[in-house]
Amino acid sequence: MAMLRDLGSRDAQMEQLIVEVRDGLLEMAGVSKARGYECVIVQGSGTFGVESVVGSVVPRWGPEEAAAGVPEPHFLVLSNGAYGKRMASMCDVLGIRRTVLQWDERLVPTADEVSAALAAEPSITHVGVVHHETTSGVLNDIDGIGKAIHAANPDIVYIVDSMSAFGAYPVDMEASHIDYMVSSANKNIEGVPGFSFAVCRRAHLETTKGFARSLALDLHAQWRSLDDTAQFRFTPPTHALAAFRQALREHVAEGGWPGRLARYQHNAKVLKDGLASMGFKLYLDDAVQGCIISTVLCPDDPKFSFQCESGTCLFLLCVCCGLL
Numbered sequence: 206m207a208m209l210r211d212l213g214s215r216d217a218q219m220e221q222l223i224v225e226v227r228d229g230l231l232e233m234a235g236v237s238k239a240r241g242y243e244c245v246i247v248q249g250s251g252t253f254g255v256e257s258v259v260g261s262v263v264p265r266w267g268p269e270e271a272a273a274g275v276p277e278p279h280f281l282v283l284s285n286g287a288y289g290k291r292m293a294s295m296c297d298v299l300g301i302r303r304t305v306l307q308w309d310e311r312l313v314p315t316a317d318e319v320s321a322a323l324a325a326e327p328s329i330t331h332v333g334v335v336h337h338e339t340t341s342g343v344l345n346d347i348d349g350i351g352k353a354i355h356a357a358n359p360d361i362v363y364i365v366d367s368m369s370a371f372g373a374y375p376v377d378m379e380a381s382h383i384d385y386m387v388s389s390a391n392k393n394i395e396g397v398p399g400f401s402f403a404v405c406r407r408a409h410l411e412t413t414k415g416f417a418r419s420l421a422l423d424l425h426a427q428w429r430s431l432d433d434t435a436q437f438r439f440t441p442p443t444h445a446l447a448a449f450r451q452a453l454r455e456h457v458a459e460g461g462w463p464g465r466l467a468r469y470q471h472n473a474k475v476l477k478d479g480l481a482s483m484g485f486k487l488y489l490d491d492a493v494q495g496c497i498i499s500t501v502l503c504p505d506d507p508k509f510s511f512q513c514e515s516g517t518c519l520f521l522l523c524v525c526c527g528l529l
């Protein structure tokens with residue numbers, strides 16, 4: 206219904222809507238402008254938001270900087286699935302030096318492992334991790350990892366892809382020392398696809414002018430435009446934003462993230478119990494299993510058939526989007 210209203214991209218009502226969405230997201234993240242945080246909306250799917258952050262918050266580095274003795278920025282990706290790998294691919298395309306620590310997709314990086322990795326590699330300037338790895342449904346300890354990073358070196362920039370966790374799982378930007386947290390319109394907040402957003406610690410964002418390796422995905426420039434004019438630099442996804450404002454209101458009405466988490470946990474339990482009663486087994490250990498995605502082992506039974514291109518022995522069920 207909200208999408209049936211056609212607002213112009215530079216209409217005063219659209220500007221008002223953009224302000225409401227940015228403020229609503231800061232509130233959902235438990236922060237505010239007054240406490241030093243900014244919400245930057247980026248057109249495109251979630252990947253565009255992550256790429257906008259990765260490509261905009263790492264200083265550019267080339268022969269001139271090398272000659273001047275400036276150390277090369279070094280991005281550490283803690284990966285236990287496809288989205289961690291995607292962050293590493295972004296570094297490769299953008300020409301950012303990176304190291305990937307890879308865990309099995311059924312395991313999680315621990316704070317101690319991260320501390321050890323940082324002690325062994327003091328050149329690390331940025332760390333990226335996925336909050337809820339949608340590949341398997343595993344939930345990573347972004348708080349413990351953030352504290353370990355901060356203890357190792359408070360100047361390290363900490364980036365969390367919370368695409369499929371934010372809105373249901375809590376994110377404490379301040380306590381977990383998160384500099385950038387990225388999510389999108391169409392996961393747990395249940396809007397329609399069309400944009401992503403980053404909640405950013407302003408004190409760092411302010412230092413990143415001119416870092417971007419892309420014009421359209423320049424996070425700092427996008428922030429300045431949204432703040433100075435309440436408008437996007439380029440055409441915004443007007444209908445997706447209108448739907449999202451309604452989705453935000455429904456999120457608040459459901460009791461914020463605790464309310465949403467309770468519903469997803471209930472759904473996940475119904476799913477799990479039902480699957481168990483039919484003899485299906487889950488892929489992950491309960492200790493690391495989130496409630497958003499349940500990965501199920503395909504039974505070895507002639508009566509079971511699940512069309513799957515890769516021929517793997519898994520299928521995924523998602524409580525917010527349905528069967529993947």
Ligand SMILES: *Cc1c(COP(=O)(O)O)cnc(C)c1O
Pocket residue numbers: 250251252253255288335337338339366367368369389
């Ligand atoms: C969905 C998702 C993304 C972004 O995927 P898009 O298809 O670009 O929206 C990134 N990271 C995680 C963890 C995701 O679940």
